[in-house]
Amino acid sequence: MKLLLTSGGVSNASIHAALCGLLGKPVAEASALCIPTAEYGHPWCTPASAWRFVAGHSPAPMCDLGWRSLGLLELTALPSIGAERWVPWVQEADALLVDGGDAAYLGHWLRQSGLAELLPSLASTVWVGVSAGSMVMAPRIGPAFVGWPSPGASDETLGLVDFSIFPHLNHPDMPHNTLAHAEQWAAALPGPCYAIDDQTAIQVVDGVPEVISEGHWQQLKG
Template sequence: MQLLLTSAGIKNASIRDALVALLGKPISEANALCIPTAAHPMPGGPAMAWRVINGLAGTPLCELGWKSLGVLELTALPSIGAESWVPAVREADALLVAGGDPLYLAHWMRESGLADLFPSLPDTVYVGVSAGSMVMAPRIGADFVGWRPPTGGDTTLGVVDFALFPHLDHPSLPENTFSHAVKWAATLPLTSYAIDDETAITVSAGTMDVVSEGHWKRLPE
């Protein structure tokens, strides 16, 4: 897969340009599936999922003008046959993965079978927001553990070899300071990136790039 890992969606022209470059065509010619699963454990989770799907969450994903848009709810997939949803995933140009709880999302990506499909989707663009981006790391760190998986721990999917600290210096999240990010990163045995809402990370063909109209830090510095 090709990855566009964001803190808060397609917030500026630079991130939008990166998305179009990964797609290899205009957004208006691309088909997308929205995955709102991570929202469920959060306070107001059902309303949060509805806002994402309807383009009202302030984390631009579904409202970008896609050719077609569907919803893929991971918790439903184990109860239906793969033939009901795998073709839709394979046909999608982009998977739009909303924020919420990263460990809950990792659990259901595994339980649903979606994570098993990732290696066979080389051209699909995975667009993550917050938890939807963090889930691709090997771990999220104890600070971000909310919902606890049956196995415990803070292990996520490990698609990339770095961790993410989203919403750096967000005015509504006073704990998301740079000093907090440094302390968080020190608990993880891997490179980490603290990114604000105007920043994204792309991963394509084994190459990682930072796209930003805001600020970010690689940790340790």
């Protein structure tokens, strides 16, 4: 699987070009499934914000990029319909567009649904995450980002990359998302850490990360 881990979606030309490069074709020729599940685990999110993501009205450009086809994949529904139905949907998609919200909740439902187990086999699929949809790929998200009361209040996530992400660096609506707070967050984690703003993404191909940015970012531990 190829990863495009963003803080604020496909928010500028550099990130858009990286997405097309990972897809191997223009967005207009690609199919995608959008995954809003993380929204339901975060206290700031509502049914209205989930709808905005799916409808392409989110502040983070994802579903409104002009995809050839776009479908909705709700992880909480998958265990009740059987893998024989939903696995082909995922395998046929060029990209998975994964919304933000609560990363622990998202990680839980990725495992419960069976999608987490499937992801390593999707060699040509592009995972496009925004905020929690990016953070969930890390081994851990850090105690500061644990909101949903998961069993044991664990901050462990999927571990499909070896680094952790602090999103929305210096966001005007998030006064605690400063570099100083990011440094404190990173100090509690054992591996590499990146703080990225909403004009930055981390592309990962064959396990190798590359920062794509028209904004500000900082590698806090490496």
